[in-house]
Amino acid sequence: MKNYGKPKVEGLNPSKLEIISSTDGQIRFTDIKDEKEAALAFKLASEYAASQQAQKTQQRPQNRSERASDPIEPDQPLSKDQEEILALRKAMSETLATISPESAKFEIAIEKYRIIESRRIDSKSVYEILGTVKAFQARNPKAKKLGDVTKKMALDYYTELMGSNLSLTTVDKKIKFLKSFFRVAIEQDLLKTANPFETIKVATKKQIKAQQINYSPFTQKELNRIFDPATYFEFFELNPSYVLIPVIALYTGARAEEIASMRVHELEEEDGVWFIRAPKERVKNTNSIRKIVFSQQLEGLVLKAMQHIASFKKPNDPLFYLTDGKNGYNKALTSRWGLYLDSLDIKAKDKVFHSLRHTFISEMTNTGCNTVLLMRLVGHIDERFGTVPVSTTHQEVYNKQEKPIKALQHLAGQLTCEPSVAFKQAFLDWSEKFVQAGEPEVRTRNLRNTSD
Known part of the structure; x- marks a missing residue:
């Protein structure tokens, strides 16, 4: 800042x-x-x-639950x-x-949208929406005020997006973002004319779904190749984050960004169970706000190394050595992962980092486990989970748990599609050396475009 x-x-x-x-x-x-x-x-x-x-x-001791952005406490004397x-x-x-409609500039409308929508939707979505609005504004510099935006400008921008390499899903999302922005402007009397994006329709749900890539889980054979100690540690030695995060993703089903963006104080323990707290500021949607629970197997593998990294950082620092970018903290990680899969000749478009999440969900679903517990574990709330309907009995079972976090840990521990014993031993050896080496040194070579 x-x-x-x-x-x-x-x-x-x-x-x-x-x-x-x-x-x-x-x-x-x-x-x-x-x-x-x-x-x-x-x-x-x-x-x-x-x-x-x-x-x-930063000037006073903090515990895990404190954040640098905590609001001023109303019952404390104000400085x-x-x-x-x-x-x-x-x-x-x-x-x-x-502000009157005649003088409503883009910058003013953006701040008003931020204030209003931050109470309705998560801050990450607001950030993404306003990023799209600013991109449209940059494309039309003559439109200083909301009233300057014409239907032709909206259609030209839509045509530009459709002619790009963006997927239908992304184009549809951007147009919906702009519709939302101008709707709020109209609601707040910042715009008296019609919403310039209101009548633009990108495609039907069926057309969008047909173009979407449905990511597939990894097979056990592929996991054995991926988590091969002979290749894994050498390829990811540049950054300990690259060694740790894929293992966490496989054993929890968490999304890459949920892990990559975590803060030091979000590594917590409750009733003897360790977990990552996924707050609303950095998750995909409100359903994803949860505790990413560690099974005992995962705790034994990664906790010591994570605590070692945390010991050199402040409570509100990102835990991992990753840089925040336009699309979050995970870009370099997932790009490096893609290079690794290519080196193993795993090149199918539906096999990516996110496949680790699908692997966890698919394997756990096949066990016939309590679907409500599984949804809580991975951040899904839906009346159907994959092809498995959520039963009332499952919900009742969850509600009766005296210590739900213990139940979640037990469930996570049922994963059978995991790395080999040899890999897990090699991982423990790596962790021990990593901790003994003292403060981590992360090399700054270009991690996204290098495969050697």
């Missing part, structure tokens, strides 16, 4: 604020004639609030900085509430 310096509040007026940046990087807000740059001011105030809270959090932060937030919220 850029350090903008401490804002100087001059004549704080809820309806008229302007942001001014001086050469020394200091920021201040002053009275002006209209709501110019209100959205940018709101953004900077929010960033300043987050940075101040993060600094305070001068905190009072200023709250005043800025209130002022900017009131400013956004007074």
Whole structure:
């Protein structure tokens, strides 16, 4: 986060604020004639609030449950900085509430959408939606205000997307994102004309489904080739994250991003069971908010190495040595995984990193286990799970569990499609050497485009 310096509040007026940046990087807000740059001011105030809270959090001991973004506790005395932060937030919220349709700029509409939709959907989805909105805005620089967007601009953008290499699923998602953005703008009286994307339909559900790639699980034979100690550790030695995450994915059915983006404090223990807490900020949807439970087998393999990495980091740091990018933390990991599969001549399009999740779900489903427990374990909530209907009996069984986390651990331990004994021993040997080596050194070579 850029350090903008401490804002100087001059004549704080809820309806008229302007942001001014001086050469020394200091920021201040002053009275002006209209709501110019209100959205940018709101953004900077929010960033300043987050940075101040993060600094305070880092200066005191933390336990696992604390986050640098924790809100200011209302029952605690407010410092001068905190009072200023709250005043800025209130002022900017009131400013956004007074904007008229005639002056509604994209930046202002984006901030208002962020405020409203963050209460309705998860923050990751809001981030993705607004990313699409900004891409459309960049494509149409003359459209400074929402009212400047024409139906032709919308159709031209749709045509551009359809002519790209994007899948129908992705194009459909982007158009729906833009529809959602303009619908909220209309609801909030920021746009008086019709939604320019409302009548655009990409394809039918049947057409989209026909083009989708359904990922397949790995066979036991493929798993033996993948988790071969003669090739696995050498290929992924560049980064301990690449060694650990695939094993965690296989034994939990978790998605790549759910593991790759985890924070240090999200590795937790309850009733003797270790798990990764998957919060709403970094999961696919609200159904995915859960505890990613470790079986005893997985705990024995990876816990020591994970705790070793955590010992060199702060509670709110990402646990793994991965960089956050446009599509999250998992890009380099999954790209490297793809190169590894290619080197093993596993080149089918439906066999990717996500196949580890499908392997876990498929194998567990075939055991005839309690489907409600399995859905809780992998973050699925649906009336049908694969081809297995969710029965009332299964739900009742789950509800009667005195310690559900123990039941989830027991279920995860029933996985039979796993690496060989030789691989598991080699993994334990690697973990022991990794811990004894002290603070990890992660090489910075280009990990995505190198297969040697």
